[in-house]
Amino acid sequence: MSREFDLIGRCFAPLAGPEGLGLLDDAALFSPTQGRDLVITKDVLTEGIHFLSDVDPVTLGWKALMVNLSDLAAKSASPRLYFVGLSAPKDTPDSWFEGFAEGLRAAQEAGGLTLAGGDSTGSTGPRTISITAIGECPAGAMIRRNGATVGDDIWVSGTLGDAALALGAMLKGGEPDAALRQRLEQPVARLELGTQLRGLATASADVSDGLIADAGHIAKASGVQMVVERTLLPVSEAALACLKENPGLDHCIWSGGDDYELVFTAPAFLREKILAAGTLAGVPVTRVGRVETGEGVVMVDQAGVPVQTGAGGYSHFGD
Amino acid sequence: MSREFDLIGRCFAPLAGPEGLGLLDDAALFSPTQGRDLVITKDVLTEGIHFLSDVDPVTLGWKALMVNLSDLAAKSASPRLYFVGLSAPKDTPDSWFEGFAEGLRAAQEAGGLTLAGGDSTGSTGPRTISITAIGECPAGAMIRRNGATVGDDIWVSGTLGDAALALGAMLKGGEPDAALRQRLEQPVARLELGTQLRGLATASADVSDGLIADAGHIAKASGVQMVVERTLLPVSEAALACLKENPGLDHCIWSGGDDYELVFTAPAFLREKILAAGTLAGVPVTRVGRVETGEGVVMVDQAGVPVQTGAGGYSHFGD
Structure with a gap:
């Protein structure tokens, strides 16, 4: 043979x-x-x-x-x-x-x-x-990218940037924190959360190319603007410790890849149910912004002033 | 963008x-x-x-x-x-x-x-x-590889070896006959024939790795031996002309790849219907052998004596 x-x-x-x-x-x-x-x-x-x-x-x-x-x-x-x-x-x-x-x-x-x-x-x-x-x-239950509606909340599951911070350390020849490395090498798909969001979320995408890029896919498909507040983005303790030593890497939080979390939108009146869905699924969910009229993704500080996001996700064939 | x-x-x-x-x-x-x-x-x-x-x-x-x-x-x-x-x-x-x-x-x-x-x-x-x-x-109409039964006829659509002969010429730096080259570069899936064989063929595979290899897949899945007669194998005029100049390439007929024809089995009493299916589909079908007890594929001459087949299909990671 x-x-x-x-x-x-x-x-x-x-x-x-x-x-x-x-x-x-x-x-x-x-x-x-x-x-x-x-x-x-x-x-x-x-x-x-x-x-x-x-x-x-x-x-x-x-x-x-x-x-x-x-x-x-x-x-x-x-x-x-x-x-x-x-x-x-x-x-x-x-x-x-x-x-x-x-x-x-x-x-x-x-x-x-x-x-x-x-x-x-x-x-x-x-x-x-x-x-x-x-x-x-x-039948009919798939959550698409095109249902985000002005006024909806924007939510994110888990924490962001862990995998990108681990990869950055490894590419520099260093040994990343074990918790960050696990997030890079052993991502866990948020399947149970996805199921719990059935009938609640108006749009959803997975965060694989970075939050800004993937929220951007929802913005484009839905014809809306996604406004996310930087200080609300969920960051793990391990990532916080890493950023304390390397403050210049904070863009990993919103434009790093490989998070494999979910970014999704839902009407504000469903907040309690969204939080309950996260609890049932065993993964925290965090409200990080609001859907507005317009296009693309804007990141703002606590005062609502837009801040630079830098690179907006990986492109395989150049810009 | x-x-x-x-x-x-x-x-x-x-x-x-x-x-x-x-x-x-x-x-x-x-x-x-x-x-x-x-x-x-x-x-x-x-x-x-x-x-x-x-x-x-x-x-x-x-x-x-x-x-x-x-x-x-x-x-x-x-x-x-x-x-x-x-x-x-x-x-x-x-x-x-x-x-x-x-x-x-x-x-x-x-x-x-x-x-x-x-x-x-x-x-x-x-x-x-x-x-x-x-x-x-x-539902239930897919023709699998595992239904070949002892006594069934073995059939092949179209002609064999054209693409392998064209590739052989190109790899040697030559220009193959246009008809052979078209068979290599523009194969046409036998979709209509496949549909016509519904309810008639007992087993079927496409010939992509060479007749011996792909008939062998049917033999293995069905627990039978496939006996094909070399002189019955359908060969195009262009391939015959090529083989006249390069008689050492005759193995391309049964062990060349890229034919994208169908090899299939059917009970002998359905011969007329199989021929009619080929006519309806616009592609000739040729009876090339018989399913026997045993295993593997045996190629025989007109007298029924086994002949060497040489290589039995391409293996991607060596033998």
């Missing part, structure tokens, strides 16, 4: 659910549940851009799947299936595939979904991982 | 159907049709492995989508949606993305599906394309 099929059978077939047909067919077979919509997302991670070459493959497997589950969480969908596309050099050792599959397994167990198919190919260059994830929600 | 979002808006948003939400959300929203199963496939194409660096981007866009549609054809599914993941160096010119999108457009129009989402990222290395395609078929 070729090594390709040996790796599929040994590392990936054990992750497959019934829809994957043992990874022995040309395609997966999925019978959708009546009355449910499908929510489908796809993310690509490239070595040297999204992850460092020497990253632990278990960590990478976890994160590659979790970033897709974060998209499903933002849409209020429950994960069902995923597909993995993997390009890797021929000399990639078996242990790397085994570790990557172990990370996928942990993430799929946390997310409640199974592998349904994929493709693995050789590459002459960096490893590239492409995951497509499919979730379900009751 | 960043170049990334400009490219998405200009090149890819015009390809999106309603499920893609204008490519402005975190995910696609798809409401499946009641009584239909979903058939889902994913293929990865890597520069330097699946395509040459200087390939025309229009050709590449067409082929990248068509190879996925070929999987759907083999499963008797009608294409509905697709997702594109694209990794490319930052200095990739706009014209490349525009050409790639043009190729996708031609293929999606031929296949009757629309773009629903994706992700584009920078890369420090070769371009990598990952497509996930979703098709529909009536």
